[in-house]
Amino acid sequence: xxxxxxxxxxxxxxxxxxxxxxxxxxxxxxxxxxxxxxxxxxxxxxxxxxxxxxxxxxxxxxxxxxxxxxxxxxxxxxxxxxxxxxxxxxxxxxxxxxxxxxxxxxxxxxxxxxxxxxxxxxxxxxxxxxxxxxxxxxxxxxxxxxxxxxxxxxxxxxxxxxxxxxxxxxxxxxxxxxxxxxxxxxxxxxxxxxxxxxxxxxxxxxxxxxxxxxxxxxxxxxxxxxxxxxxxxxxxxxxxxxxxxxxxxxxxxxxxxxxxxxxxxxxxxxxxxxxxxxxxxxxxxxxxxxxxxxxxxxxxxxxxxxxxxxxxxxxxxxxxxxxxxxxxxxxxxxxxxxxxxxxxxxxxxxxxxxxxxxxxxxxxxxxxxxxxxxxxxxxxxxxxxxxxxxxxxxxxxxxxxxxxxxxxxxxxxxx
Numbered sequence: 001x002x003x004x005x006x007x008x009x010x011x012x013x014x015x016x017x018x019x020x021x022x023x024x025x026x027x028x029x030x031x032x033x034x035x036x037x038x039x040x041x042x043x044x045x046x047x048x049x050x051x052x053x054x055x056x057x058x059x060x061x062x063x064x065x066x067x068x069x070x071x072x073x074x075x076x077x078x079x080x081x082x083x084x085x086x087x088x089x090x091x092x093x094x095x096x097x098x099x100x101x102x103x104x105x106x107x108x109x110x111x112x113x114x115x116x117x118x119x120x121x122x123x124x125x126x127x128x129x130x131x132x133x134x135x136x137x138x139x140x141x142x143x144x145x146x147x148x149x150x151x152x153x154x155x156x157x158x159x160x161x162x163x164x165x166x167x168x169x170x171x172x173x174x175x176x177x178x179x180x181x182x183x184x185x186x187x188x189x190x191x192x193x194x195x196x197x198x199x200x201x202x203x204x205x206x207x208x209x210x211x212x213x214x215x216x217x218x219x220x221x222x223x224x225x226x227x228x229x230x231x232x233x234x235x236x237x238x239x240x241x242x243x244x245x246x247x248x249x250x251x252x253x254x255x256x257x258x259x260x261x262x263x264x265x266x267x268x269x270x271x272x273x274x275x276x277x278x279x280x281x282x283x284x285x286x287x288x289x290x291x292x293x294x295x296x297x298x299x300x301x302x303x304x305x306x307x308x309x310x311x312x313x314x315x316x317x318x319x320x321x322x323x324x325x326x327x328x329x330x331x332x333x334x335x336x337x338x339x340x341x342x343x344x345x346x347x348x349x350x351x352x353x354x355x356x357x358x359x360x361x362x363x364x365x366x367x368x369x370x371x372x373x374x375x376x377x378x379x380x381x382x383x384x385x386x387x388x389x390x391x392x393x394x395x396x397x398x399x400x401x402x403x404x405x406x407x408x409x410x411x412x413x414x415x
Contacts, residue, residue, distance in 0.1 A: 104377030206305025219250025241310030269354030
């Protein structure tokens with residue numbers, strides 16, 4: 001059996017021995033958190049078992065996941081993504097040390113695969129015949145890909161602004177794609193109504209508490225990979241709030257069972273054009289719906305469903321939140337590419353943009369170390385990538401013209 005002990009409402013603190021059929025708190029409608037029997041987990045034994053485990057996927061952390069040991073799993077290998085020490089990036093930002101956790105190399109090219117792998121596993125355990133979710137893009141494609149790997153039909157709802165690359169992924173995975181004429185809020189509301197009517201398994205991270213459990217595995221990997229070099233800060237972009245909640249929960253759980261001696265502080269980053277959670281964090285007021293006006297489509301969420309978990313995560317870590325402009329995001333795409341060789345999509349590098357701003361503004365001291373989680377690959381949104389980097393040089397096959405253009409744009413390569 002798995003080690004899930006209970007479910008606790010993050011709003012009213014009500015506790016439930018099993019997951020309610022609605023997935024949310026029956027008393028107040030709040031989001032639930034999964035609580036494990038931590039007393040039954042020996043941190044030292046866990047570390048030793050991980051050291052001898054050749055499986056590099058998220059399932060190596062089965063003891064801290066809600067799945068049944070030996071139960072059904074999607075066929076894609078999710079997790080085990082690389083982490084790089086980026087010295088040139090650290091120098092340009094002005095920090096002592098910077099690591100880059102590249103989750104864009106997951107099977108469908110985003111961190112959301114971690115949540116979707118758990119979602120599909122839980123759907124299979126429940127005997128579900130269809131899985132469904134709404135998404136700005138990455139959660140949708142990850143859900144569809146993981147579901148396709150086991151032949152589980154997926155019905156996906158996206159707002160009409162979803163990038164072409166993500167729509168292409170969805171269709172290649174044979175998902176039934178509903179492109180809703182409206183915002184993410186409209187897509188979410190329609191998906192919720194349809195899921196309730198037809199009884200599909202609900203993968204929506206805003207509702208299903210198991211999604212945070214998959215996302216927290218990125219923190220488990222950071223702790224394993226960096227060991228005593230665990231950074232002072234971990235930086236993550238924020239949309240619905242589920243990812244940053246998962247990142248913090250992963251660190252908190254490993255600290256609680258004695259695997260790590262301390263926890264990093266969390267810097268949550270939102271786009272200026274879609275920042276209701278960071279506004280709530282700064283004002284200490286309940287979140288109010290906001291706009292969805294940013295190039296970072298994966299975090300363009302006007303009405304986040306997990307704001308309480310997100311705000312609590314950042315606050316409990318001793319961290320803070322910051323907003324960045326679209327121009328800062330474009331700059332961060334170029335910075336990450338030229339200093340670390342990693343191509344991140346706009347939402348994937350929003351955290352890095354926030355880290356750079358936090359250092360400039362003195363929020364993070366230059367002596368600190370940080371790990372930026374790149375949550376999605378830049379190939380998800382090629383148009384914005386070209387906008388960030390510019391068009392290539394186009395010339396006839398003429399060496400004189402080549403030399404003239406190189407002298408203009410990159411004279412150093414001619415020396």
